[in-house]
Amino acid sequence: MRILVTGAAGFIGSNLVDRLLAAGHGVAGFDNLSTGFLEFLDSASMSSRFRLVRGDLLDPAAIAAALDDVELVFHLAANADVRFGVERPRIDLEQNTIATSNLLEAMRTRGVRRIGFASTGSIYGEAAVIPTPEDAPFPIQTSLYGASKLAAEGLIEAYCEAFGFQAHIFRFVSILGERYKHGHVLDFYRQLAEHPDRLRVLGNGRQRKSYLYVQDCVDAILLATEKASARVNIFNLGTDEYCAVDDSIGWICEELGVRPEISYSGGDRGWIGDNPFIYLDCARIRALGWRPRYSIREGIVRTVRFLAENREIARRFA
Amino acid sequence: MRILVTGAAGFIGSNLVDRLLAAGHGVAGFDNLSTGFLEFLDSASMSSRFRLVRGDLLDPAAIAAALDDVELVFHLAANADVRFGVERPRIDLEQNTIATSNLLEAMRTRGVRRIGFASTGSIYGEAAVIPTPEDAPFPIQTSLYGASKLAAEGLIEAYCEAFGFQAHIFRFVSILGERYKHGHVLDFYRQLAEHPDRLRVLGNGRQRKSYLYVQDCVDAILLATEKASARVNIFNLGTDEYCAVDDSIGWICEELGVRPEISYSGGDRGWIGDNPFIYLDCARIRALGWRPRYSIREGIVRTVRFLAENREIARRFA
Numbered sequence: 001m002r003i004l005v006t007g008a009a010g011f012i013g014s015n016l017v018d019r020l021l022a023a024g025h026g027v028a029g030f031d032n033l034s035t036g037f038l039e040f041l042d043s044a045s046m047s048s049r050f051r052l053v054r055g056d057l058l059d060p061a062a063i064a065a066a067l068d069d070v071e072l073v074f075h076l077a078a079n080a081d082v083r084f085g086v087e088r089p090r091i092d093l094e095q096n097t098i099a100t101s102n103l104l105e106a107m108r109t110r111g112v113r114r115i116g117f118a119s120t121g122s123i124y125g126e127a128a129v130i131p132t133p134e135d136a137p138f139p140i141q142t143s144l145y146g147a148s149k150l151a152a153e154g155l156i157e158a159y160c161e162a163f164g165f166q167a168h169i170f171r172f173v174s175i176l177g178e179r180y181k182h183g184h185v186l187d188f189y190r191q192l193a194e195h196p197d198r199l200r201v202l203g204n205g206r207q208r209k210s211y212l213y214v215q216d217c218v219d220a221i222l223l224a225t226e227k228a229s230a231r232v233n234i235f236n237l238g239t240d241e242y243c244a245v246d247d248s249i250g251w252i253c254e255e256l257g258v259r260p261e262i263s264y265s266g267g268d269r270g271w272i273g274d275n276p277f278i279y280l281d282c283a284r285i286r287a288l289g290w291r292p293r294y295s296i297r298e299g300i301v302r303t304v305r306f307l308a309e310n311r312e313i314a315r316r317f318a
Numbered sequence: 319m320r321i322l323v324t325g326a327a328g329f330i331g332s333n334l335v336d337r338l339l340a341a342g343h344g345v346a347g348f349d350n351l352s353t354g355f356l357e358f359l360d361s362a363s364m365s366s367r368f369r370l371v372r373g374d375l376l377d378p379a380a381i382a383a384a385l386d387d388v389e390l391v392f393h394l395a396a397n398a399d400v401r402f403g404v405e406r407p408r409i410d411l412e413q414n415t416i417a418t419s420n421l422l423e424a425m426r427t428r429g430v431r432r433i434g435f436a437s438t439g440s441i442y443g444e445a446a447v448i449p450t451p452e453d454a455p456f457p458i459q460t461s462l463y464g465a466s467k468l469a470a471e472g473l474i475e476a477y478c479e480a481f482g483f484q485a486h487i488f489r490f491v492s493i494l495g496e497r498y499k500h501g502h503v504l505d506f507y508r509q510l511a512e513h514p515d516r517l518r519v520l521g522n523g524r525q526r527k528s529y530l531y532v533q534d535c536v537d538a539i540l541l542a543t544e545k546a547s548a549r550v551n552i553f554n555l556g557t558d559e560y561c562a563v564d565d566s567i568g569w570i571c572e573e574l575g576v577r578p579e580i581s582y583s584g585g586d587r588g589w590i591g592d593n594p595f596i597y598l599d600c601a602r603i604r605a606l607g608w609r610p611r612y613s614i615r616e617g618i619v620r621t622v623r624f625l626a627e628n629r630e631i632a633r634r635f636a
Contacts, residue, residue: 141475151469157459
């Protein structure tokens with residue numbers, strides 16, 4: 001099958017591209033390289049079944065050109081950093097909502113009607129039910145990032161109803177693993193690489209977090225896209241465990257062999273819009289036969305190893 | 319208090335303006351007059367406490383200028399016709415989502431932090447629970463209109479969390495009454511005014527609909543804005559009754575004294591994205607002491623009378 005991946009040079013996107021190529025598909029990668037890295041596509045670029053289209057989803061003509069012969073789009077391009085929202089309130093609207101609208105319009109015009117979408121557990125806001133199922137009570141948004149992804153989900157669903165699209169929507173917890181390039185593991189790794197004797201932590205260290213290893217995430221995306229056949233298919237993706245920020249600090253320090261003095265900024269959230277606890281009920285994807293192969297601890301350790309083994313590129317991460 | 323009303327020349331907006339002026343407030347009306355009517359502001363314009371700002375929410379400078387000394391914004395400007403979505407897929411995104419983002423940014427910059435927002439029962443999609451409460455299961459969108467309003471709600475909620483806004487969000491059923499200017503009562507009225515002997519109906523006539531009379535709607539908005547003091551306050555607004563399209567046809571025909579032959583296009587929905595049944599649980603607004611004073615039948619009869627008494631202007635309705 002010929003598949004377009006937006007955000008192909010990103011963390012999850014590039015891992016998905018590699019897996020699609022390994023499965024024998026033809027893959028067009030679309031990326032504006034604003035936060036992606038060409039290096040993440042080094043192995044993909046060795047395949048004759050891969051081509052990269054450098055373009056921006058805010059440029060409708062560029063997207064239309066990338067859709068030639070495409071049957072399925074995995075839409076992973078996004079502003080993926082929830083923390084930018086407060087400083088730049090428009091970025092999520094533009095990069096996540098308007099970009100998705102442009103993509104859907106281009107797909108509609110070109111007759112491409114299958115889409116897989118990377119959404120987020122952030123859209124549950126401060127969930128009233130934990131672990132949170134896909135049909136949780138109607139949420140109240142607590143971040144511009146979550147709001148922009150909710151808006152994109154709504155657009156995709158409306159295109160399914162109005163124009164015969166089929167969608168697979170994935171609400172992720174935070175993803176870890178090779179090519180991970182923003183978030184608290186990077187922050188802690190960098191601080192400790194610079195001065196192994198001290199670590200500054202946003203919040204009180206007791207914020208609970210749920211994580212999923214990137215290859216487990218890609219497994220779930222591929223399985224659900226193959227097996228779930230409703231018009232709109234929505235899946236939470238996460239592990240059935242969680243950890244505290246302090247747990248992850250312990251595992252990172254152990255992997256690096258350091259024992260820093262830790263100072264906390266205090267409070268039960270790291271930044272405005274930070275959610276104290278995202279923990280998803282993943283029974284729906286498990287019912288398709290999926291199981292994560294890696295624990296949160298293993299995911300964190302693999303992430304730290306990736307960062308340590310790729311110091312040159314990791315210097316350029318956000 | 320000094321209050322800005324966007325969509326001030328619209329159906330609900332102009333009725334709200336009149337009520338706010340009657341209550342002694344200073345009111346700035348903002349409207350691009352794309353679907354609003356200056357005539358709806360005839361009585362408001364006689365008040366020295368009213369001023370009209372002609373401008374477009376897609377023009378951020380125009381909004382900022384309208385916010386001088388404003389303490390509270392009622393945001394009613396919107397593409398309010400759910401049926402346009404399929405023909406013009408961008409209109410809801412622009413008029414409802416991006417326009418709301420522009421307004422919120424202008425408010426944030428100007429330090430205006432109270433907003434009342436006209437949302438819609440359409441955001442519940444094909445609700446799994448009927449009557450549908452505000453915390454119904456996480457909905458799947460079935461129209462671009464609903465998706466765009468959901469997106470706007472999410473943006474508003476995120477601004478409450480990030481920037482200390484307070485919001486009152488109202489999810490309406492269809493509203494009827496004086497200055498009503500699009501929807502099936504207008505469609506039926508027009509057909510019967512032209513040829514009283516026949517009526518063509520989209521759908522099978524058995525679609526169930528819930529309606530609310532515009533003054534009851536404004537009562538609820540004013541009461542909730544005064545009494546509900548959470549950061550994010552969400553209210554369904556509707557009556558505890560519903561009718562079939564065939565019921566409303568009967569009341570319209572009785573009011574007009576006609577007995578047309580009726581032909582149905584068939585199917586259980588009138589257009590793509592039409593929802594077969596929106597019926598809201600309004601216990602939350604009722605708990606504040608609100609009760610609708612008019613039945614659906616009375617609302618429909620009053621609407622038909624308004625259309626009959628305002629034939630000149632009604633000719634220009636969408």
